[in-house]
Amino acid sequence: MMAKPTTVVEDRTDLESRPAEHGAKHPAAGTATWLDERVGLGKIGKFGLRKVFPDHWSFLLGEIALYTFIICLLTGVFLTIWFKPSMAETFYDGSYQLMRGIPISEAYSSTLAISFDIRGGLLIRQIHHWSALLFVASVTVHMLRVFFTGAFRKPREINWLIGMGLFTFALLAGFSGYSLPDDLLSGTGLRFADGLIRSIPIIGTWAEFFVFAGEFPGDLIISRLYMAHILLIPGLLLALISAHLALVVYHKHTQYPGAGRTDNNVVGYPLFPVYAAKAGGFFFIVFGTMVLFGGLFQINPVWLYGPYDPAKVTAGSQPDWYMGWLEGAVRIFPNWESHIGGTTWTWAVFLPGVGLMGILMTGLALWPFIESWLTGDKREHHILDRPRNAPTRTALGVAGMVWYGFFWIGGANDIIATRFELSLNAITVFLRVAVILGPIIAFIITRRLCLSLQRSDRERALHGSATGEIVRSADGGYDEDHVPISDGEQHALTQHAQPKVLEADDGSGPTGVPGPTKVSKFRATLSRWYLGSQILKPSADDIDEANHHEAQHGVEDAEARRELD
Amino acid sequence: MNTESKRKRKAQARPWVLVMALLVVGLAYSVVVPPSSSAETEMTQQIEEGKAIFDVSCSSCHGLNGEGLSAGPSLIGVGAASVDFQMGTGRMPAARGEAQIPAGEVVYSQEQIDAVSAYVASFGPGPAIPESSQYDPEGLNADEIARGGALFRANCSACHGIVGGGGAMPEGKHAPALGDTEDVHIYEAVRTGPQQMPTFSKDVLEDDDVRQIIGFLNTADEAPRYGGLGMGNHGPVSEGFWIFLLGIGGLSAIAAWIAKKGAGAR
Numbered sequence: 026m027m028a029k030p031t032t033v034v035e036d037r038t039d040l041e042s043r044p045a046e047h048g049a050k051h052p053a054a055g056t057a058t059w060l061d062e063r064v065g066l067g068k069i070g071k072f073g074l075r076k077v078f079p080d081h082w083s084f085l086l087g088e089i090a091l092y093t094f095i096i097c098l099l100t101g102v103f104l105t106i107w108f109k110p111s112m113a114e115t116f117y118d119g120s121y122q123l124m125r126g127i128p129i130s131e132a133y134s135s136t137l138a139i140s141f142d143i144r145g146g147l148l149i150r151q152i153h154h155w156s157a158l159l160f161v162a163s164v165t166v167h168m169l170r171v172f173f174t175g176a177f178r179k180p181r182e183i184n185w186l187i188g189m190g191l192f193t194f195a196l197l198a199g200f201s202g203y204s205l206p207d208d209l210l211s212g213t214g215l216r217f218a219d220g221l222i223r224s225i226p227i228i229g230t231w232a233e234f235f236v237f238a239g240e241f242p243g244d245l246i247i248s249r250l251y252m253a254h255i256l257l258i259p260g261l262l263l264a265l266i267s268a269h270l271a272l273v274v275y276h277k278h279t280q281y282p283g284a285g286r287t288d289n290n291v292v293g294y295p296l297f298p299v300y301a302a303k304a305g306g307f308f309f310i311v312f313g314t315m316v317l318f319g320g321l322f323q324i325n326p327v328w329l330y331g332p333y334d335p336a337k338v339t340a341g342s343q344p345d346w347y348m349g350w351l352e353g354a355v356r357i358f359p360n361w362e363s364h365i366g367g368t369t370w371t372w373a374v375f376l377p378g379v380g381l382m383g384i385l386m387t388g389l390a391l392w393p394f395i396e397s398w399l400t401g402d403k404r405e406h407h408i409l410d411r412p413r414n415a416p417t418r419t420a421l422g423v424a425g426m427v428w429y430g431f432f433w434i435g436g437a438n439d440i441i442a443t444r445f446e447l448s449l450n451a452i453t454v455f456l457r458v459a460v461i462l463g464p465i466i467a468f469i470i471t472r473r474l475c476l477s478l479q480r481s482d483r484e485r486a487l488h489g490s491a492t493g494e495i496v497r498s499a500d501g502g503y504d505e506d507h508v509p510i511s512d513g514e515q516h517a518l519t520q521h522a523q524p525k526v527l528e529a530d531d532g533s534g535p536t537g538v539p540g541p542t543k544v545s546k547f548r549a550t551l552s553r554w555y556l557g558s559q560i561l562k563p564s565a566d567d568i569d570e571a572n573h574h575e576a577q578h579g580v581e582d583a584e585a586r587r588e589l590d
Numbered sequence: 591m592n593t594e595s596k597r598k599r600k601a602q603a604r605p606w607v608l609v610m611a612l613l614v615v616g617l618a619y620s621v622v623v624p625p626s627s628s629a630e631t632e633m634t635q636q637i638e639e640g641k642a643i644f645d646v647s648c649s650s651c652h653g654l655n656g657e658g659l660s661a662g663p664s665l666i667g668v669g670a671a672s673v674d675f676q677m678g679t680g681r682m683p684a685a686r687g688e689a690q691i692p693a694g695e696v697v698y699s700q701e702q703i704d705a706v707s708a709y710v711a712s713f714g715p716g717p718a719i720p721e722s723s724q725y726d727p728e729g730l731n732a733d734e735i736a737r738g739g740a741l742f743r744a745n746c747s748a749c750h751g752i753v754g755g756g757g758a759m760p761e762g763k764h765a766p767a768l769g770d771t772e773d774v775h776i777y778e779a780v781r782t783g784p785q786q787m788p789t790f791s792k793d794v795l796e797d798d799d800v801r802q803i804i805g806f807l808n809t810a811d812e813a814p815r816y817g818g819l820g821m822g823n824h825g826p827v828s829e830g831f832w833i834f835l836l837g838i839g840g841l842s843a844i845a846a847w848i849a850k851k852g853a854g855a856r
C-alpha cells in the first residue's frame with residue numbers, strides 16, 4: 026500500500042503556491058537576495074521548489090539511472106587521469122607478476138596500473154564498471170516501467186523518444202567503455218561489433234574501414250572510442266537528460282490512480298523539502314550501494330584475461346549484459362550466407378545482430394504512435410494505467426521480454442552448458458524453438474492473467490472484499506461474508522477509461538453526411554484485436570445494484586465478460 | 591731378429607690376451623647383467639601384475655590385448671603417459687560408455703597404475719611417464735611464469751577458459767577446469783591429448799614450455815582474488831546476474847521503503 030501523502034495537491038492549470046512569508050532574516054538571505062535580484066532566483070525557486078512529486082517506488086527507477094550516471098561521471102574523471110588510450114606496444118613492468126615482461130598495449134598496461142599500482146584505482150575502476158552496469162539496467166527497467174504503465178501516452182510521446190535516445194546512448198556508453206582496456210574480452214567485444222558492421226550489406230566493408238581506420242583492429246580504434254566514451258557520448262547523454270528532466274517537470278509527473286487523483290492534479294510532496302530530502306537521501310544510498318559493490322565484488326578482472334590478440338578467443342568470453350542478447354542471437358542463428366555476384370551476404374550475423382537491434386529500437390520508438398492509432402485515443406493522460414487494464418499492451422511487453430530473455434540465455438549458452446552439464450547443441454535447438462514459441466505462449470498467458478485480474482477487480486468493486494468468514498444461513502446455504510471496500514479503492518478499481526474498439530468507417534456518417542474520422546477495415550480489425558477482450562468495469566449503477574442485491578442476498582450477478590463495442 | 595722375437599712374444603701372449611679379454615668381458619658382464627636381469631624379472635613381474643589388473647578391469651572394453659573393442663578404443667601405442675593420466679585422474683576404468691568419461695575417484699594405487707602403464711606400454715611405443723624435471727615448475731622465475739600465461743592463453747584457453755576455469759565444447763562435452771589437476775597429469779594431458787583435446791608434441795610445446803604453463807596455472811590458482819568476491823566467476827554473465835538481483839532488486843526494495851516513508855504520512 027502506498028503511503029497516503031499529506032495530500033499536497035497541485036493543480037495542473039498553473040497554480041503555483043504563494044511565496045513564503047518573510048520572517049526573521051536568515052544569514053543566507055543576503056546572498057539569496059543578491060542572486061534573486063540578478064538571476065531571478067526567487068522565481069526559479071518558487072517554480073521548482075513547490076513542484077509536487079507523487080511517490081511510488083517505481084518512480085525512483087529513473088532516479089537510479091540519473092544517479093548511476095552521475096557516479097560514472099565522477100569515477101570516470103578519476104580514471105581519465107591515469108588511462109592511456111593508445112594501442113602502442115610496451116612491455117609490462119608493473120607489479121602484477123603474472124604479466125611480467127609480456128608485450129601489451131599502453132591501454133591495457135595503464136588499466137593494469139590503475140588496478141595494481143595506483144592507490145584506490147581498483148576500487149574506483151570497479152565502482153565505475155558496476156555503476157555502468159546498473160546505469161544501463163536501471164535505464165532499461167525504467168523504460169519498462171514507463172511502457173507497462175502507459176506513461177508514454179499523450180502528452181509524453183516526445184519524452185519517450187528522448188528516452189529512446191538515452192537508451193541508445195546508454196548502450197553505446199557502456200559498450201565503448203567496455204572496449205577501452207584492450208584486454209582479451211574487450212577485444213572480443215570489438216571483434217563482435219566489427220562483425221556486425223561488416224555484415225551490413227554493400228557498405229559493410231567500407232564502414233569497417235571508416236570506423237577502424239583500416240582493417241580490424243587497426244591501431245586507432247581505442248583512441249577513437251576513448252573520445253566517444255569520455256566526451257561525445259556523455260555530452261549527448263547530459264544534454265538529453267536535461268531535456269528529459271525538463272519535460273518531466275513541464276508535464277508534471279504522472280501518478281497511479283487513487284483517491285483524489287485525477288488527470289488534472291498531482292498528489293504528492295512538494296519538491297522542497299520532502300521530495301528533495303528523499304531524493305537526496307536516495308542518491309547517497311545508490312552511491313553507497315555502488316561503493317559496496319566496487320569494494321566487495323570483483324568485476325571485469327582484466328588482468329586474468331590477458332592482452333587482446335585478434336587470433337584468440339577464450340571459452341566463456343561474454344559481453345556485458347546489455348549486449349548479451351545480440352551475442353546470443355548470433356550464437357543460435359542458423360549459419361546462413363549467400364554469395365551474390367562478388368559479394369558475400371552474411372545473414373547469420375546481419376539478421377540477428379543488426380536486424381534485431383533495429384526491430385527492438387524501431388518497435389519501441391514507434392509504440393506510442395502505434396497504440397494511439399489502434400485505440401483512436403487522442404486524450405491527455407496523467408493517470409497511469411494499471412498494467413492489467415491494458416491487457417494487450419502488457420501481454421506484448423511480456424512477450425517482448427521473453428523473446429529478449431531467450432536470446433539472452435543464448436549469449437550464456439556455454440556457461441549454462443558447463444554449469445548445468447547440458448549439451449551445447451541441445452540448448453541451441455531448444456532456444457531456436459523457444460524464441461519463436463516462447464513469446465506467443467507468454468502473450469496468451471499474460472493476456473489471460475490480465476483479464477482474470479480485471480474480473481477479480483470487478484468482483485471486488487461490486488461485492489467488496491471477502492472476509493474469509495463462512496456464514497450458514499437459516500435455510501442451510503453457505504455464504505462468505507463480504508465487506509465493502511473503501512471509496513478510495515473503489516475509485517482506483519473503476520476510474521480507468523475503457524477505450525472502445527474502432528469500427529470501420531469510410532467517412533460517411535449514417536445520414537450520408539461525410540463524417541470527420543475515417544477508419545479502414547484493417548485498422549478496425551487490429552483495433553478489435555488490441556482492445557476487443559476487456560472485462561467491462563462496473564458502472565456506478567452496477568455497483569448500486571450490487572449493493573442492493575447484497576442486501577437482499579444471494580442473487581447471482583450477470584455475466585461480467587462482455588465484448589465492448 | 592728384433593721383430594722376429596717380438597712376433598714370437600706376441601704369439602705367445604695371444605692366448606693370455608684372449609683369456610684376459612674373456613675375463614674382462616665376463617667380469618663386465620657379471621657386473622652389468624645380473625642387476626639388469628633382476629630388473630628384467632622385476633619388469634616382467636610388473637608387467638605381469640599390470641596384465642592381471644588389465645585383464646580384469648580394462649579388457650572388457652579395450653580388448654584382451656588392448657586392440658580395442660566397440661566399447662573402448664585401441665590402446666596400442668597410446669603409451670604409459672596416457673594410462674597414467676587416465677587412471678591417475680580416475681577416468682579409467684570407466685564405469686560405462688558416456689559422451690565424455692568424467693574424472694573421478696582414483697581406484698588404484700600408484701604402484702598398480704605404474705604396472706598397468708608398463709603393460710600397456712609393452713603393446714607399442716608411446717609417450718612415457720615424464721620425469722619430474724620435465725613437468726615440475728620448481729625454480730621458474732617470474733618472467734617465465736608470465737610467459738607460461740601467454741602460452742596458456744595462446745594454446746589452451748580457447749577450450750579451458752580464462753585461467754583454466756573450464757569451458758563448454760560441442761555435443762555435450764566440456765574442457766574441464768584445471769585448478770585441481772596434478773602437475774604430472776597436466777603434462778601427460780598435453781602430450782597425450784585426451785578426447786577432443788589436441789596432442790601437443792615436443793615440436794609445438796617444448797618441455798620447458800609445458801613447465802611454464804604448469805607454473806602459471808599453479809601461480810594463478812594461488813594468487814589472491816584481487817578486487818573482491820568472484821560471485822560465480824562467470825565473468826560478465828555473473829556480473830549481469832548480480833547487478834539485476836542485488837542492484838535493481840535491492841535498490842527497488844529501498845525505493846519502496848523510501849516511498850512509504852513520508853512527513854506525516856500514515
Ligand code: HEM
Pocket residue numbers: 083084085086087088090091092094164165167168171176177181184185186187188189191192195262266269273277278279280
Ligand atoms: C539516461 C537515462 C535516463 C534517465 C537519467 C532518466 C531519468 C528520468 C527521471 C528521473 C524521471 C522521473 C522519475 C521517473 O518517472 O522515474 C524520468 C521520467 C520519464 N522517463 Fe526517463 N530517464 C532515462 C531514460 C529513459 C528511457 C530510456 C525512456 C524510454 C524510452 C524514458 C522515458 C521516460 C518517460 C516517458 C518519463 C515520464 C514518466 C512519467 O511522468 O510517468 N526515460 N526519467
